[in-house]
Amino acid sequence: MNGTSDTDTEMFILPELQLAQFHQRERELIAEAEQYRLLAAARRHRRRRGADADANPEARGRPAGTLAGRGRVAAPAR
Numbered sequence: 001m002n003g004t005s006d007t008d009t010e011m012f013i014l015p016e017l018q019l020a021q022f023h024q025r026e027r028e029l030i031a032e033a034e035q036y037r038l039l040a041a042a043r044r045h046r047r048r049r050g051a052d053a054d055a056n057p058e059a060r061g062r063p064a065g066t067l068a069g070r071g072r073v074a075a076p077a078r
Helices: 015-055
Strands: none
Touching: none
């Protein structure tokens, strides 16, 4: 043995590499936070929409939004 141990031969990370790893991790955390925010907003919207349907039972099954159909639609020409 030459007297060196594993702790003596540690590798040091270059500052540029360390900074790149930091920025990559920061981007990952931001993406996770954005995903959580979007999922939370979707859950809130679904809960609110469910509460609206419970409050107005006749609205259940009817499409929501301004593009809902208006009565009968003419059949396409053949």
